[in-house]
Amino acid sequence: MTINKGLFSSASPEWATPQDLFDRLNKEYVFTLDPCASAWNAKCPKYFTKEQNGLLLSWYGERVFMNPPYGREIGKWIAKAYKEVQDGAHLAVCLLPARTDTRWWQEYVMKVWPNGIEFLAGRLKFVGQNGTKTSAPFPSAIVTFLHVYKDAVIEYSAIGFPIDTKTGLYICPTCKVELRGFSGPYLLSRCPRCKREWSFTD
Numbered sequence: 001m002t003i004n005k006g007l008f009s010s011a012s013p014e015w016a017t018p019q020d021l022f023d024r025l026n027k028e029y030v031f032t033l034d035p036c037a038s039a040w041n042a043k044c045p046k047y048f049t050k051e052q053n054g055l056l057l058s059w060y061g062e063r064v065f066m067n068p069p070y071g072r073e074i075g076k077w078i079a080k081a082y083k084e085v086q087d088g089a090h091l092a093v094c095l096l097p098a099r100t101d102t103r104w105w106q107e108y109v110m111k112v113w114p115n116g117i118e119f120l121a122g123r124l125k126f127v128g129q130n131g132t133k134t135s136a137p138f139p140s141a142i143v144t145f146l147h148v149y150k151d152a153v154i155e156y157s158a159i160g161f162p163i164d165t166k167t168g169l170y171i172c173p174t175c176k177v178e179l180r181g182f183s184g185p186y187l188l189s190r191c192p193r194c195k196r197e198w199s200f201t202d
């Protein structure tokens with residue numbers, strides 16, 4: 001195992017998310033788009049590459065997993081994720097270095113403090129193209145931006161889940177986040193943002 005300071009810099013933007021971490025998150029959120037990827041490390045069938053430039057494309061309607069390049073451009077990726085979720089992406093779950101002193105952390109990540117931030121224990125082992133695993137020289141966090149549907153009229157569906165009767169969308173009664181897409185095999189028993197447990201007697 002090596003520790004690679006290049007993970008900090010724009011010189012090595014290719015390191016892939018550990019598959020077990022992605023699998024854990026994907027089970028909960030069911031992602032549809034990886035907006036910063038290469039063919040070999042893409043985490044979703046739909047992905048954008050550097051040549052396409054995911055910063056300039058729309059993420060509307062998508063459920064996004066984002067592990068951005070960690071170089072100087074990182075702030076642009078956090079700003080993009082935040083804005084796209086305001087504009088109609090359902091959610092953006094971001095794997096980020098836990099740099100709490102940066103402008104992007106203070107401006108965007110703190111908007112979802114505390115429920116939208118999961119600080120990961122230890123150091124992640126990122127994966128290179130040849131399969132090499134390299135320990136990050138920094139701590140990581142999962143930061144989740146969720147689209148909030150503000151005018152919901154919340155009642156409970158026949159199966160006990162909160163539902164907006166005007167739109168048919170599932171809405172968390174506690175934090176009001178819109179949970180479109182969680183149906184059929186993806187029904188949840190707790191809100192992915194505020195972690196409230198739902199019960200059939202709610």
Ligand SMILES: C[S@@+](CC[C@H](N)C(=O)[O-])C[C@H]1O[C@@H](n2cnc3c(N)ncnc32)[C@H](O)[C@@H]1O
Binds near residue numbers: 015036053
């Ligand atoms: C940290 S890696 C993450 C890869 C993969 N999404 C994952 O989670 O394993 C960042 C990826 O973003 C790609 N990338 C860099 N600039 C980009 C851009 N403007 N648009 C889309 N992808 C970009 C890099 O080539 C690299 O594959």
